[in-house]
Amino acid sequence: MSRRTPALIAAAVLLPLALTACSTPQGDEPTGNKAAAKSDGFPYTVTNCGVTTTYKAPPKRVVTMNQHVTEIMLELGLTKSLVGTAYLDDKVLPKYAKDYASVPVIAKEYPSYEQVLAANPDFVYGGYSSAFTAGDGRGREAFKKSGIETRLNTESCAKADTPMKTLYEEIREVGRTFGVTDRAEAWIKQAKADNAATAKKLKDLKALPVFVYDSGDKTAFTAGGKGIGNELITRAGGTNIFADLDKSFGDASWENVVARKPEAIVIYDYGSTTVGQKKKRLLDDPALADVPAIKNKRFAVMPLSDAVLGVRVPAAVEKLAAQLHPAATTS
Numbered sequence: 001m002s003r004r005t006p007a008l009i010a011a012a013v014l015l016p017l018a019l020t021a022c023s024t025p026q027g028d029e030p031t032g033n034k035a036a037a038k039s040d041g042f043p044y045t046v047t048n049c050g051v052t053t054t055y056k057a058p059p060k061r062v063v064t065m066n067q068h069v070t071e072i073m074l075e076l077g078l079t080k081s082l083v084g085t086a087y088l089d090d091k092v093l094p095k096y097a098k099d100y101a102s103v104p105v106i107a108k109e110y111p112s113y114e115q116v117l118a119a120n121p122d123f124v125y126g127g128y129s130s131a132f133t134a135g136d137g138r139g140r141e142a143f144k145k146s147g148i149e150t151r152l153n154t155e156s157c158a159k160a161d162t163p164m165k166t167l168y169e170e171i172r173e174v175g176r177t178f179g180v181t182d183r184a185e186a187w188i189k190q191a192k193a194d195n196a197a198t199a200k201k202l203k204d205l206k207a208l209p210v211f212v213y214d215s216g217d218k219t220a221f222t223a224g225g226k227g228i229g230n231e232l233i234t235r236a237g238g239t240n241i242f243a244d245l246d247k248s249f250g251d252a253s254w255e256n257v258v259a260r261k262p263e264a265i266v267i268y269d270y271g272s273t274t275v276g277q278k279k280k281r282l283l284d285d286p287a288l289a290d291v292p293a294i295k296n297k298r299f300a301v302m303p304l305s306d307a308v309l310g311v312r313v314p315a316a317v318e319k320l321a322a323q324l325h326p327a328a329t330t331s
Contacts, residue, residue: 110133
């Protein structure tokens with residue numbers, strides 16, 4: 001899992017919101033001609049994860065790195081702007097399959113700087129900080145020197161703990177950058193309605209203590225309290241037992257898993273290790289035998305692409321809620 005190593009997470013601190021550090025405040029007038037801004041949204045200036053860019057027009061040739069940002073582009077109807085993509089965690093949603101198939105895959109995982117340049121992009125959109133690792137030659141400054149603008153999903157730089165608002169702002173800023181503000185706002189409106197509908201179903205329900213098992217053997221790599229993964233659990237009627245972990249992802253001891261007595265375990269599904277193998281690892285561990293979730297074999301499963309800052313999140317909340325509280329969500 002090269003794109004989300006603990007070292008990268010500690011350095012980049014994934015997720016929560018940073019409107020002050022990572023975005024232009026809503027309502028600010030973009031710099032440049034005000035009449036032009038009112039008519040077509042350009043020029044548009046935005047500060048994204050410490051990089052300020054002024055767009056005079058929407059980018060035309062885009063390379064995406066990481067699945068969740070690719071799906072944002074597809075959801076906003078920007079398939080024709082994509083000249084290359086890279087790094088899936090799992091399959092794209094069926095609704096995007098046809099459009100995704102029309103986009104060249106320039107690398108199975110992260111492309112080299114030269115592979116990106118070969119696609120002749122004017123914009124590169126990365127999902128994780130590792131997409132722009134300077135040591136691998138893909139730093140944002142390097143792209144800028146080649147005349148290529150960049151955007152990093154704000155999951156990697158946000159500071160405040162309001163991840164759903166961060167998601168809305170991510171969609172809003174991408175929509176403005178590509179001149180499709182109406183599509184972005186329509187998605188946000190629907191997402192808010194979907195979240196409200198799920199919340200209504202779960203009203204007054206007792207929250208279920210939940211442990212997220214991403215991976216790990218000697219320690220458990222899990223979801224902490226600083227990310228959309230934590231908010232997914234909360235909105236789905238759960239309580240993340242490692243919400244006190246001050247990052248989006250991190251390692252926890254198995255002793256703490258036992259001590260905190262989760263009643264359900266959410267398994268992240270991705271990569272070469274199957275869900276079945278992960279369940280077996282947990283069920284076969286004698287140290288976990290007294291954990292309520294293990295005793296009752298109470299598991300929920302989420303694709304990793306559901307648990308990062310992308311357009312899957314509202315539906316993921318509903319799907320997780322249905323696994324944690326089936327009686328409440330089917331009534």
